[in-house]
Amino acid sequence: KVKESGRNGYRFFTELMQKEVLAVLQMENRLRVALQLNQFLLYYQPKVDPFENKVVGFEALIRWRVGPDEFVSPGEFISKAEEMGVIVSIGNWIINESCRQVREWLDNGVIDESVSVAVNLSIKQMQNSSLVSTIQKSLDLYKLPSACIQLEITEGIMIDDIDRTIKMLDQFKTMGLKVSIDDFGTGYSSLNYLRRLPIDALKIDMSFVQALHEGEQSKAIVRAIISLSKNLGLTVIAEGVEDGEQLSFLKELECDLIQGYYFSKPLESHSVERFMKTSLSNLH
Numbered sequence: 363k364v365k366e367s368g369r370n371g372y373r374f375f376t377e378l379m380q381k382e383v384l385a386v387l388q389m390e391n392r393l394r395v396a397l398q399l400n401q402f403l404l405y406y407q408p409k410v411d412p413f414e415n416k417v418v419g420f421e422a423l424i425r426w427r428v429g430p431d432e433f434v435s436p437g438e439f440i441s442k443a444e445e446m447g448v449i450v451s452i453g454n455w456i457i458n459e460s461c462r463q464v465r466e467w468l469d470n471g472v473i474d475e476s477v478s479v480a481v482n483l484s485i486k487q488m489q490n491s492s493l494v495s496t497i498q499k500s501l502d503l504y505k506l507p508s509a510c511i512q513l514e515i516t517e518g519i520m521i522d523d524i525d526r527t528i529k530m531l532d533q534f535k536t537m538g539l540k541v542s543i544d545d546f547g548t549g550y551s552s553l554n555y556l557r558r559l560p561i562d563a564l565k566i567d568m569s570f571v572q573a574l575h576e577g578e579q580s581k582a583i584v585r586a587i588i589s590l591s592k593n594l595g596l597t598v599i600a601e602g603v604e605d606g607e608q609l610s611f612l613k614e615l616e617c618d619l620i621q622g623y624y625f626s627k628p629l630e631s632h633s634v635e636r637f638m639k640t641s642l643s644n645l646h
């Protein structure tokens with residue numbers, strides 16, 4: 363009897379595993395097909411200098427269009443794409459598409475060369491030695507100065523293999539590409555790593571910004587990250603800023619840049635032109 367249930371348990375386990383493996387393979391195929399069918403698109407969220415009321419750049423955020431008005435959010439597929447390695451192909455597409463878009467906006471006078479688009483990089487891309495040449499090729503193809511593209515990496519990426527990360531970041535720096543640490547404060551980066559890394563900006567994770575109203579503790583954290591940035595000579599960006607109270611607190615502390623629904627949700631590319639023309643003068 364015991365043996366039988368053991369066997370059943372075993373069979374149940376392998377069936378589950380088979381299902382999982384199948385699901386992963388199907389997902390991988392769906393993502394590869396999605397790339398072929400052009401189902402990915404980038405939305406762009408403004409990064410605003412709140413002292414000059416000026417858009418200094420955008421963050422490119424991927425969307426997967428599975429139906430006319432049906433989108434899968436990156437939270438639902440990026441980590442799977444990372445597990446399966448298909449993120450490298452998707453990531454290459456993101457880099458190229460960002461460059462193509464910047465060239466189009468420059469040519470149409472929507473932005474000037476002081477405005478940049480920031481691309482999120484995943485750990486698998488950072489581990490891939492051809493990343494630097496991929497970025498350079500896209501910049502060359504669209505005849506862009508490297509300052510037009512910035513990169514966002516998370517703390518997890520930096521500490522994965524610190525020496526390789528530093529080498530990669532040094533190459534970015536030589537190329538003139540600025541790098542931000544995304545979701546800062548949620549990972550495990552030691553302050554010692556931070557000192558050694560050739561980076562340009564810290565992005566305060568939105569969980570801290572959105573907890574500001576809860577009281578002194580989150581205020582203390584935000585204050586600390588801003589002052590750390592300033593002491594290290596880094597630009598500091600707050601993400602997830604949704605209301606005027608958060609904004610004025612951050613401005614008081616001289617947080618350099620603001621990103622969040624307060625100024626704008628991520629926009630479809632064709633909405634960016636209108637945003638730049640009309641919303642700019644209305645930025646509070």
Ligand code: C2E
Pocket residue numbers: 407422423424435436437440456482483484514544545568601602603604621622623624628
């Ligand atoms: P992230 O890089 O930290 O991007 C910020 C996320 O916060 C975006 O979610 C953005 O839409 C959202 N957000 C911005 N402002 C506000 C706000 O005021 N309130 C709230 N509630 N949310 C706000 P999204 O687009 O769903 O992206 C989620 C995450 O997926 C990103 O976090 C990033 O880690 C990843 N991701 C997105 N696009 C890409 C991509 O092209 N490549 C890679 N590797 N990862 C990406």
Ligand code: MG
Pocket residue numbers: 421482514544
């Ligand atoms: Mg980001």
Ligand code: MG
Pocket residue numbers: 544545565567568601
């Ligand atoms: Mg973030």
Ligand code: MG
Pocket residue numbers: 545
């Ligand atoms: Mg995030």
